[in-house]
Amino acid sequence: xxxxxxxxxxxxxxxxxxxxxxxxxxxxxxxxxxxxxxxxxxxxxxxxxxxxxxxxxxxxxxxxxxxxxxxxxxxxxxxxxxxxxxxxxxxxxxxxxxxxxxxxxxxxxxxxxxxxxxxxxxxxxxxxxxxxxxxxxxxxxxxxxxxxxxxxxxxxxxxxxxxxxxxxxxxxxxxxxxxxxxxxxxxxxxxxxxxxxxxxxxxxxxxxxxxxxxxxxxxxxxxxxxxxxxxxxxxxxxxxxxxxxxxxxxxxxxxxxxxxxxxxxxxxxxxxxxxxxxxxxxxxxxxxxxxxxxxxxxxxxxxxxxxxxxxxxxxxxxxxxxxxxxxxxxxxxxxxxxxxxxxxxxxxxxxxxxxxxxxxxxxxxxxxxxxxxxxxxxxxxxxxxxxxxxxxxxxxxxxxxxxxxxxxxxxxxxxxxxxxxxxxxxxxxx
Amino acid sequence: xxxxxxxxxxxxxxxxxxxxxxxxxxxxxxxxxxxxxxxxxxxxxxxxxxxxxxxxxxxxxxxxxxxxxxxxxxxxxxxxxxxxxxx
Numbered sequence: 001x002x003x004x005x006x007x008x009x010x011x012x013x014x015x016x017x018x019x020x021x022x023x024x025x026x027x028x029x030x031x032x033x034x035x036x037x038x039x040x041x042x043x044x045x046x047x048x049x050x051x052x053x054x055x056x057x058x059x060x061x062x063x064x065x066x067x068x069x070x071x072x073x074x075x076x077x078x079x080x081x082x083x084x085x086x087x088x089x090x091x092x093x094x095x096x097x098x099x100x101x102x103x104x105x106x107x108x109x110x111x112x113x114x115x116x117x118x119x120x121x122x123x124x125x126x127x128x129x130x131x132x133x134x135x136x137x138x139x140x141x142x143x144x145x146x147x148x149x150x151x152x153x154x155x156x157x158x159x160x161x162x163x164x165x166x167x168x169x170x171x172x173x174x175x176x177x178x179x180x181x182x183x184x185x186x187x188x189x190x191x192x193x194x195x196x197x198x199x200x201x202x203x204x205x206x207x208x209x210x211x212x213x214x215x216x217x218x219x220x221x222x223x224x225x226x227x228x229x230x231x232x233x234x235x236x237x238x239x240x241x242x243x244x245x246x247x248x249x250x251x252x253x254x255x256x257x258x259x260x261x262x263x264x265x266x267x268x269x270x271x272x273x274x275x276x277x278x279x280x281x282x283x284x285x286x287x288x289x290x291x292x293x294x295x296x297x298x299x300x301x302x303x304x305x306x307x308x309x310x311x312x313x314x315x316x317x318x319x320x321x322x323x324x325x326x327x328x329x330x331x332x333x334x335x336x337x338x339x340x341x342x343x344x345x346x347x348x349x350x351x352x353x354x355x356x357x358x359x360x361x362x363x364x365x366x367x368x369x370x371x372x373x374x375x376x377x378x379x380x381x382x383x384x385x386x387x388x389x390x391x392x393x394x395x396x397x398x399x400x401x402x403x404x405x406x407x408x409x410x411x412x413x414x415x416x417x418x419x420x421x422x423x424x425x426x427x428x429x430x
Numbered sequence: 431x432x433x434x435x436x437x438x439x440x441x442x443x444x445x446x447x448x449x450x451x452x453x454x455x456x457x458x459x460x461x462x463x464x465x466x467x468x469x470x471x472x473x474x475x476x477x478x479x480x481x482x483x484x485x486x487x488x489x490x491x492x493x494x495x496x497x498x499x500x501x502x503x504x505x506x507x508x509x510x511x512x513x514x515x516x517x
Binding site (some may be wrong): 002004005006007008009010011012037239 | 435436437438439440443444447451453457458504506508509510511512513514515516517
């Protein structure tokens, strides 16, 4: 036996959290498979046995960009299980908190992840050299969103002030006043963002999506509403699992969701929300969308950057409306009595519908938890998009092709959005 | 949260090196961990063992040097220093 030592001094690099395998036969794309390498995190398993009151703080850790979405789905599902409803000013404060998250999350995606794709830069740091003002506008908007999270949530990432039944501490009207001034400026920046995004160069690509989003009787949806779709679904959140299911596919650690009835894909997120709720946007947001050339629906995933900008504008507008109408409630939360039961909730995370279900024991411990995040629901649509679009790009050099594929994935703002800059592309031309 | 991905890249490099030298098995792997690499030797070892399963590097002895110098130019990095292969 001979052995040999090889000296290399090789710097290990993060290789990418995502991989894409494209199979081409006779010039036609027959398969496009997106794989996520991120290890599974087992949140649903380690919620079991914890108290119902711990769910908002534990699930917030699932994401540093959209912790509020996880908190909101968790508290609403728990309140459903305990048979209580949060109303009035506390309900409004929850909407305000969600506005903050949409603003910071969308601003991050628009300016730091998506804009470099359109303007031809590898990332926001490169882009800042020639488009300093653009990056500053984005960071300023993100800061305004974070300011809402800081005031209502106690800190800007993974807020600590949300509880089942309400909040631990309420803001005073006086504390909200400086926030309003800041949001007035953010609203101006958001309007400018819609106008800027509208002028970008969009590939003419459309997809016949099955849109799924919440719809509320009077509001653009955050925390409440029925789950509706562009093909006629109309369900309560408690019926979610009757119509949708998640499968494990061997190549990926992310689950893939489908419609139970026929295994078909569907889309959640800004395009779906907008297309199913245009009439619920504020007049200002509607007018800006029209001016940007959008119709009452939008099925071009590349234009999702404009739709996100419209939602940022709406969120600023809605936050200002809530602050103007705010009257401090008598108590920061409502009383709760633990009991056995099952609770469901769906709320609108920036990336789309986020479903939670919990089963509680008599003493309020979590016996079972189920979380269906937007990214797993959109996996199948992302793959369908790639399959449709890649065919037209096969003649491009590999670097350019990879970039187009990354951009197509980024259109959906999936949880791996930042990491798809390192997408590993495997092209099998037969 | 990027450990698995970093380890995947490292294992590809180890496999490629071993294959290029005609090695059937990797017996020893020497790693240098920067002070700001977010890895402890134990944490790195756990990920390495999982990533090496089923590869030429399965069962390889790991030798880890943990740097305590945050101003080292590669303080944030993980460096594969050398591998020993069995032909």
